[in-house]
Amino acid sequence: MTPKPKNTQITKRHNPWKIAFVTLILVLIFAVSFVSIRAFSPMPAQDNQTKLTAKNESFSVTFNKKQINGFIHYYLANQLKNETVKYNFTLEKHAVLTGKLYFLNQPVEFSLACDPYVLENGNVQLKARSIAVGRLNLPLTFVMGYISHNFKLPKWVEVDANKQLINLKLNQFKLANGMQFTAKRIDLKQDKIEFNVFLPPVK
Structure with a gap:
């Protein structure tokens, strides 16, 4: 059953500084995610879920x-610069994960195409x-199992190899400054990717 996008009214604000800052945040997509690697390190989640309130x-x-792919390329180039196993993630007609796996001690390039869905949460x-x-x-299950055990993922x-799913749990991610975000719309055919951005409550 295909998950249904959440139809929620979100208050739009057009403050220029907020839009500029969010541009940097989205380096993490999808990853969730998202201008430095330290700034994008996730903080420990309480009860495995970060709650957003009114x-x-x-x-x-x-x-x-094109914008999202640029952000992802920048993020991965920094995150994986000291890793021997590297991969890339791009949005095309589908979401495509590419990289190398080792089969019988031989490097083999792979390309995994996925359909992205925004869940209600x-x-x-x-x-x-x-x-x-x-x-x-x-088989898909073998490759996804390899990715889960050998790739440095946030x-x-x-990665659920049995169900052939990759879940980006954005509700378990928070920036160091307390900012959070959720996906609102991912329409690759119309070339529109929209996010809700939540600022930390003012104390």
């Missing part, structure tokens, strides 16, 4: 695939649809 001031912002679910692994005929990214 006291949080919020606004929405929209990007296209603002999280994002990537449903795997196809896999290309060189000339090998490897703690709020969960």
Whole structure:
């Protein structure tokens, strides 16, 4: 059953400084996510879920695939610069994860195509649809299991190899300054990706 996007009215605010700051935040997509790597380190979540309340001031912002891909490339280039296993994630007709896996001690390039869905709680679910692994005929479950155990993924990214899903648990992610966000709309065909941004409550 295909998850349904949440239809919630979000108060729009057009303060220029907020829009500029959110542009930096979205380096994490999808990852959730999202201008430095330290600034984007997730804080420990309480009870495995960060709750958003009516006291949080919020606004929405929209990007296209080219902008999001630029943010993701910058983020991964810094996050994985000291890692031997590297990968890339881009938004095209589908969400595409590419990288290398080792099969019988031989490096093999792969490309995993997924369909993104926005869940009612603002999280994002990537449903795997196809896999290309060189000339090998490897099952999706094998490749996704390899990704889960060998790739350096943020703690709020969960790979379910059996169900062939990648879950981006944005409700378990918070910036160091307390800012949070949820997905509102991901329409790759129309080239529109929209997020709700929640500012920390003023004490």
